[in-house]
Amino acid sequence: MSLKDKVRDAGVAGCGGAGFPTAVKLGGTYEYLIVNGVECEPLLRTDRYIMRTFADRVVSAVSAVQKELAIPNAVIALKHNYTEEIESLKKAIKAAGASITIHQLESFYPAGDEQTLVYEVTGRIVPPGGIPGKVGAVVDNVGTMLAIQDALEDIPFTQKYLTVNGDVAKPTVLKVPVGTSFRKCLELAGGTLNDKFVLISGGPAMGRIIKQENLDKEFVTKTTSGILVLPADGYHAGYQDMNPRHMLSRARSACIQCSFCSQLCPRALLGHPLRPHKIMRRMAVTADIKTVLDDPEIQAAQLCCECGVCEIYACPMGLQPRRINGLIKRELAANKIKYNAGDIALAADAERENRKAPSKKLAGRMGLAPYYDADIKAFIEYQADEVSIPLKMTVGVPCVPCVKKGDKVKAGDIIAKVPDNTLGAQIHASIDGKVASIDDKITIVKE
Ligand code: SF4
Ligand code: SF4
The missing domain is CATH 3.10.20.600 (Ubiquitin-like (UB roll))
Structure with missing residues (x-):
C-alpha cells in the first residue's frame, strides 16, 4: 500500500490548523516539504512537546514523505529559541542520516501562517488566494508528521x-x-x-x-x-458578543484611517493586495455589505487569514478589522464571489522585517x-471511559456513521466514513466500548 493510501486509511488530517485531509496533499509534485513546528500562537506547547519527545518519529515521517514524493528539499521550521527541540531534532536527523535541514525563525506572529512560512523558508510568495503548492511547496505540521509515522505502522489517528x-x-x-x-x-x-x-x-x-x-x-x-x-x-471576554451592526458603527465613528492595520498586516507585507484600512473606510459609509460586494477592494478581504494582528496589535482605536473581514468573506462565499487579483507582480514590502509583530508583545496586548x-x-x-467523537472534525463534509447504537467497537475500528467523491478524513473509534448514541457525534462508552 502506498504512503498516501496508508495516511488516508488512518484518517490523518492536519493537526495545526483547520484540519485539511493530509492524504490529499500527498498527491502533488513539490520542491519543498516544509514541516511547521513554529507553534506561533502564544501559550501552546503541543508541537514543542512532540519535537522534544518524538523527534525520531517526526524525522522518520519527513524522510518517508520526502522519499515517496521525491521532494528535493525537506525543512523543519521552528523558532530560534526552541533550543531543546532544535537539539532533539538535530540528533534525530544525524542518527537517521536524513537529508533534512532546520530553519530557525525569529519569535514573531504569525510566523507559522502557511504563506508567511513559505516565504520565510523559500523566499517565494504564494500568489493571492493561492496555496503553497503554487510555488512548489507543501506544508505540514509536526503533529501531522507524527500521525503519518503512526499511519505507516498501521496505527489510525x-x-x-x-x-x-x-x-x-x-x-x-x-x-x-x-x-x-x-x-x-x-x-x-x-x-x-x-x-x-x-x-x-x-x-x-x-x-x-x-x-x-x-x-x-x-x-x-x-x-x-x-x-x-x-x-x-x-x-x-465579550469579544464575540459585539454584534456586526455595533462593530460597523464603531468603525464609522472611531476609525482614524491611520492605516496601521494595513502596514502591519502579514499578508499585505507579502505584497498581497489586502488593505484592511481601505476596507474599513468603505464599510464606514456602507449601510449594507451586500451593496459593496462588487468592489475589488472589498473582495480582497478573501485574502485575510484572520490572524488578528490588525486588531490585537495594530489598531490604536480597539477596532475589529479582522471580524469585519470575516463578515465580508462569509457574504462573498454565500454569493459565490471569488476575488481574482489578476496577474500582479508580487514583492514583499521593503519594511517587512521591521513590521513583524513580536510574539511576546502580541501576547501582552x-x-x-x-x-x-x-x-x-x-x-x-x-x-x-467515554468519548464523543464529532462527525465533522476536518475540512470537507461530515463523515457518515457506519456503526449503529448498541454496536461493540474496538479502538481503531472505522466508525464513520467519508462519502464517495467528497473531501474528508474517516473516523475510527478511539476507545474500546459500546456505541451509546449517534447524533452529530458518536458516543462510545467503555463497558
Ligand atoms: S486579520 Fe488583519 S492582519 Fe491578519 S491577514 Fe487579516 S487583515 Fe491582515
Ligand atoms: S488601525 Fe484601526 S483606526 Fe487605523 S485604519 Fe485600521 S481600523 Fe482604522
Whole structure:
C-alpha cells in the first residue's frame, strides 16, 4: 500500500490548523516539504512537546514523505529559541542520516501562517488566494508528521496531543483519545483556578472562544491543539458578543484611517493586495455589505487569514478589522464571489522585517504576559471511559456513521466514513466500548 493510501486509511488530517485531509496533499509534485513546528500562537506547547519527545518519529515521517514524493528539499521550521527541540531534532536527523535541514525563525506572529512560512523558508510568495503548492511547496505540521509515522505502522489517528494552559492548577500537555470532553481535560490539568473564566479552543489569537456555560458541549477533535482558560474579564471576554451592526458603527465613528492595520498586516507585507484600512473606510459609509460586494477592494478581504494582528496589535482605536473581514468573506462565499487579483507582480514590502509583530508583545496586548513564559513540562496520557467523537472534525463534509447504537467497537475500528467523491478524513473509534448514541457525534462508552 502506498504512503498516501496508508495516511488516508488512518484518517490523518492536519493537526495545526483547520484540519485539511493530509492524504490529499500527498498527491502533488513539490520542491519543498516544509514541516511547521513554529507553534506561533502564544501559550501552546503541543508541537514543542512532540519535537522534544518524538523527534525520531517526526524525522522518520519527513524522510518517508520526502522519499515517496521525491521532494528535493525537506525543512523543519521552528523558532530560534526552541533550543531543546532544535537539539532533539538535530540528533534525530544525524542518527537517521536524513537529508533534512532546520530553519530557525525569529519569535514573531504569525510566523507559522502557511504563506508567511513559505516565504520565510523559500523566499517565494504564494500568489493571492493561492496555496503553497503554487510555488512548489507543501506544508505540514509536526503533529501531522507524527500521525503519518503512526499511519505507516498501521496505527489510525485516534489520539490527540494538546496543551491545557492559562488559569489551571497545573498547565499540562495531554495525550487523550479523540472525543475526550474538555471538562475532563481541565480536570487532568488540576482544574481551573477561578469559578468564572473564558475558554479558548486553540491559540489565543486565532482560537475559538467558548463561553463557560458551553463547556460540556466541547470534545477534543483531530484539530484541537490546546484548551486555554483565561480571565472572565480579560481581552477575550465579550469579544464575540459585539454584534456586526455595533462593530460597523464603531468603525464609522472611531476609525482614524491611520492605516496601521494595513502596514502591519502579514499578508499585505507579502505584497498581497489586502488593505484592511481601505476596507474599513468603505464599510464606514456602507449601510449594507451586500451593496459593496462588487468592489475589488472589498473582495480582497478573501485574502485575510484572520490572524488578528490588525486588531490585537495594530489598531490604536480597539477596532475589529479582522471580524469585519470575516463578515465580508462569509457574504462573498454565500454569493459565490471569488476575488481574482489578476496577474500582479508580487514583492514583499521593503519594511517587512521591521513590521513583524513580536510574539511576546502580541501576547501582552491580549493580557497574556503572566502565562507567556510558562515552561510546561507536565505530561499526562489519559485512557478515557467515554468519548464523543464529532462527525465533522476536518475540512470537507461530515463523515457518515457506519456503526449503529448498541454496536461493540474496538479502538481503531472505522466508525464513520467519508462519502464517495467528497473531501474528508474517516473516523475510527478511539476507545474500546459500546456505541451509546449517534447524533452529530458518536458516543462510545467503555463497558
Ligand atoms: S486579520 Fe488583519 S492582519 Fe491578519 S491577514 Fe487579516 S487583515 Fe491582515
Ligand atoms: S488601525 Fe484601526 S483606526 Fe487605523 S485604519 Fe485600521 S481600523 Fe482604522
